[in-house]
Amino acid sequence: MGYERDAIARMNGYEPGKQPQSREIIKLNTNENPFTPCQGVMAALHQIEADSLRRYPSPMADAFREIAAKVHHITPDNIVAVNGGDELLRLMLTTFVDPGKPIGIIDPSYSLYPVLAEIHGSPVVRVEANPNWSIPSNLARTMNQASVQVTFVVNPHAPSGCLASVDTIAALASELSGVLLVDEAYVDFVDPEMHHDLTMLVNRFDNLILLRTLSKGYSLAGLRFGYGLGAQSLIQPIRTKTADSYPTDAVAQTLAYAALEHRNEAAKTWQLVREERTTLCQALCDLGFSVPTSQSNFLLCGVGADATRAKSIQETLEKRGFFVRYFDHPRLCDKLRISLGTPEQNQRLLKELREIVKG
């Protein structure tokens, strides 16, 4: 019997996707952007002075919040900067959920949500995603009946890539009696022709927080930088009370600022990812796999009804140096989640898959 709380002793920790450090591996398992961060970000890194490291950073990342406010046409008071999006997910519980009270999620979705709930001592109310992965119409009703204080919705949905519209999210925020956290980790990859933009909802609802990250769209997964957008009444207690004293560091603040400043460069990678998404989706379907339309930087590839096949393909690929993600979940165990790589990586993956399918 150790010193940790019983709940901690009983639980399993979050299992991050494998992070092999070898550059030989074609790593399509954790949804990084396959293209490197832009020159402007690297230049900002190389210009950092010793004295910026020596001093404490801006406690609330003021300069970053200024530029993010301009990008999103809101005010810095609507923004909180965090040490990676995962930190905001934790802070949603710390700030808005009484220990013992439930949180709500769509099942399946990001596997970290239930882990955070377990640490916090919150039961999890699950509503199953529709067969086409869209948001079930009974979601708000179920959450309200269970007195859920925060509902987590990842949009585009993970691991399917299915996008809920602005109207759907607005209706959900309007109907929910608790707070709605929309995890927009992958929103940068949505086709711009869809004119999908939830930021306009921030000033319409006092119970809506949007989570953005620089990990995916801005190719900065190594940096751990995310931010939340929401009504001041929601953001202010997070920024000034429940967040750690200096949650983001001076280097991350500087590079995050540069990333938004050079946003057009990142946007070029989003377009390249979208082009690859179309190409790879078609090629996987040609191989006989079933792949739902994705607005994200990954594809959920159904490989057939035999429940052992997905796991077996994933293991074969791993032996050949290709990492893709397998989830041991009733709705996912016959599928693989494949992050979109560079054109060359995707072609090499296809070649392997063709051999596996033939063999």
Added chain:
Amino acid sequence: MGYERDAIARMNGYEPGKQPQSREIIKLNTNENPFTPCQGVMAALHQIEADSLRRYPSPMADAFREIAAKVHHITPDNIVAVNGGDELLRLMLTTFVDPGKPIGIIDPSYSLYPVLAEIHGSPVVRVEANPNWSIPSNLARTMNQASVQVTFVVNPHAPSGCLASVDTIAALASELSGVLLVDEAYVDFVDPEMHHDLTMLVNRFDNLILLRTLSKGYSLAGLRFGYGLGAQSLIQPIRTKTADSYPTDAVAQTLAYAALEHRNEAAKTWQLVREERTTLCQALCDLGFSVPTSQSNFLLCGVGADATRAKSIQETLEKRGFFVRYFDHPRLCDKLRISLGTPEQNQRLLKELREIVKG
């Protein structure tokens, strides 16, 4: 009525020391090392490649833990890396304290401890520091009687700089029925002739965690990097369960590694700080102030019984461009905490203080 928990609505957030961004100000208020980080750290910063930013970092900072294990003659399993020492303080509650159960502190000490307790829903059991700032002999007994699950002791003590010996800490760990967190934020500045080293206790006690930070000793407050040392049974649930999924970023991991690799360079600054500590302490005493012996990089300067004088001197100094720290606390309101600056900064501060005393 907002959506935040009642406890959050009621509380005040932690007030970080002022962080003016102007380089004109002589900033002696938040205990940064006055000397810049070494060349080895800056070289590591400038060698970071775009691809390290693009990928997720090592989830548990494996390379850093390897070098830290070598430095401290323990194993990587005894170490957890965190996003600044404050994160480990929070994780001590998350991991070891049942909501509603108390934590223990010495009063006064680091003002963040009670804030973290309030967020967590923990009452705070306070034992007053001895008049000479040493640890009171009834500390363990009081904590045990109150079923305290974690006791926080900052050593060297802040804001006095008073050092508790290895024997004192060992006796405390031995007597406490809960976990003991020794916050060693300032330990690098202890006179090496004292042969003070608590790391040897890590394998002797299964209820002791030492907190180290690179913010002070290594001149990296801007980087937010700290680590905890303790028995595997204590460290493992923090590292694999309660910590965020990727708590430290790729840049911070690389620079922290370089900082330990070039530890001898940082150690030169510790010696310079110690020399300044002796000089400034003597000069302040010559001005009629009372200053206890400090083993840290700050001095607690008693300016006289009149309770308004300390605040007034702090404000006068601030107008003249010198930031020092004033605490509104019964034992501290007649004192100023002065971080040790460079020799030139300390001389300029003394000149101002001489004028204020004369005036």
